Amino acid sequence: MAEAWPWxxxxxxxxxxxxxxxxxxxxxxxxxxxxxxxxxxxxSLIPIAVGHALAIAVVAFLMAGAGMLIDPRLVRIVCGVLLxxxxxYHWRYGHRHRVRVGMQAGFAGLALWSFLMASAHGAGLMLWxxxxxxxxxxGGVGGTSLRPFMAAxxxxxxHTLAMLTMTGLMATLVYAWLGLGVLRQxxxxxxxxxxxxxxxxxxxxxxx
Numbered sequence: 001m002a003e004a005w006p007w008x009x010x011x012x013x014x015x016x017x018x019x020x021x022x023x024x025x026x027x028x029x030x031x032x033x034x035x036x037x038x039x040x041x042x043x044s045l046i047p048i049a050v051g052h053a054l055a056i057a058v059v060a061f062l063m064a065g066a067g068m069l070i071d072p073r074l075v076r077i078v079c080g081v082l083l084x085x086x087x088x089y090h091w092r093y094g095h096r097h098r099v100r101v102g103m104q105a106g107f108a109g110l111a112l113w114s115f116l117m118a119s120a121h122g123a124g125l126m127l128w129x130x131x132x133x134x135x136x137x138x139g140g141v142g143g144t145s146l147r148p149f150m151a152a153x154x155x156x157x158x159h160t161l162a163m164l165t166m167t168g169l170m171a172t173l174v175y176a177w178l179g180l181g182v183l184r185q186x187x188x189x190x191x192x193x194x195x196x197x198x199x200x201x202x203x204x205x206x207x208x
Contacts, residue, residue, distance in 0.1 A: 007158055009130035014159040016197070017052070017123055018166025020190050024048035024114055025171040031110075032175050041175050045168050047107040051114025052123070053160040059124025060156055064135045064148035072136040079128045080205030086122040087198035090191070121194065126201050129208075131155045 017023050028048060032041035067075045118124065134155055135148035 006130040010159040011162040014162025015166040018163040028171045047111035049164040051111040055118035060152040080202045083202030
């Protein structure tokens with residue numbers, strides 16, 4: 001179970017990211033409604049997942065590279081401080097800096113939007129509590145081995161697959177059955193939950 005928990009955490013965070021409308025399913029639904037095509041909804045999931053994966057991978061590889069040069073425990077502490085700072089920033093100013101894309105955006109623009117949204121939300125940093133033990137299982141400096149990067153790539157893949165699955169499920173449910181009215185009638189404050197998740201993740205990195 002100790003070996004499985006990082007993978008389960010990465011998959012769980014992927015599902016959590018996919019549940020967040022800001023990570024893509026809301027845009028996929030809106031684009032599908034605008035073009036009156038469920039196929040557009042499904043096709044939109046591909047660039048959304050690609051952009052999200054790239055944003056996550058950039059952070060994961062930077063953290064893995066840093067852990068090969070300095071003590072991974074220091075990388076963990078820095079990541080924790082950044083996450084807490086990111087959470088406080090979003091709490092205070094996040095609503096003022098929304099990434100906006102029009103309904104005429106192509107798939108390349110949608111991928112860029114997804115990349116920027118995931119980066120702006122600190123989604124990559126949030127994965128480090130699970131990626132760290134995979135990249136550096138012994139807790140020491142990684143040397144010149146490619147293992148940290150291969151582990152990071154595997155972790156990003158698991159995370160993205162879970163995120164894509166949840167995004168597709170939510171987009172399908174909202175487009176085909178629930179409608180966008182569910183956001184007004186039954187949806188919860190995902191921004192507050194996201195900020196709380198950033199704070200908890202950052203605290204975990206600092207304490208453990």
